[in-house]
Amino acid sequence: MRVRALHDWPRSPAEAEAIQDRLRAAVRVTGELSGVRAVAGLDVAYANDGSDDLVAAVVVLDADTLEMVDSAVVAGTSTFPYVPGLFAFRELPALVDALERLTTTPDLLVVDGQGVAHPRRFGLASHLGVLTEVPSIGVAKTPLGRYEPPGPRRGDWTPLLDGAEVVGRALRTQDGVRPVFVSVGHLVDLDTATDQVLRLAPRYRLPETTRQADHLGRAALVR
Structure with missing residues (x-):
């Protein structure tokens, strides 16, 4: 699939922040989606030896059956330092490489990470959505912001807040399990993002997108 080359890879945190500040103006937090047939899940697995070695995995699932129809795996080494708010730049080069190896163009990206639930409102899901011009959603395992626990049933949710601003939702995807944290990436609204995550879980x-990408990446990492 096509990924736009909107910037060079930054060499410093200041360059990375400038890229986020420039590109976040392109983010659109509206869109209800229709005709979603293929959904991509993106995940990165890291080596357990303390190195910066990683594997980026992208799976494309049939939106109705959740069966895999395409995939790509890229092994690499992160060259960007760990800096809060700039974590996306550790993973983006390998994820972009994996996306470009797909033979199927997905209708939706579901990213293991944040979208607009980010200090500069431009997390990994937003970044990838802008680069690909494909609707994107961030589904994170941990929150960026504060929230009240949602109700115990599948589909219950509460707002995820950064200060007074709603940046996402704490969403219960199964009865009695810990919530996931959903935020808009690009070209989709929060209600639609919530519905899609429930559909995929x-x-x-x-969501199955994250689970299958995680399994694929970890299997490649131990080879």
Whole structure:
């Protein structure tokens, strides 16, 4: 699939912040989606030896059956330092490489990470959405912001807040399990993002997009 080259890879935190500040103006937090047939899940697995080695995995699932129809795996080494708010730049080069190897162009990206729930409102899901011009959603395992626990049933949610601003939702995807944290990436509204995550998580806490990308990446990492 096509990924736009909107910037060079930054060499410093200041360059990375400038890229986020420039591109976040392109983010659109509206869009209800229709005709979603193929959904991509993106995840990065890291080596357990303390190195910066990683594997980026992208799976494309049939939106109705949740069966895999395409995938790509890229091994690499992160060259960008760990800096709060700039974590996306550790993963973006390998994820972009993996996306470009797909033979299927997905209708939606579901990213293991944040969208606009980010200090500069431009997390990994937003960044990838802008680069690909494909609607994107961030589904994180941990929150960026504060929230009240949602009700105990599948589909219950509460706002995820950064100060007074709603940046996402704490969403219960299964009865009695810990919530996931959903935020808009690009070209989709929060109600639609919530509905899509529930659709993609019929049995487990995490959506199948994330689960299958995680399994694929970890399997490649131990080879």
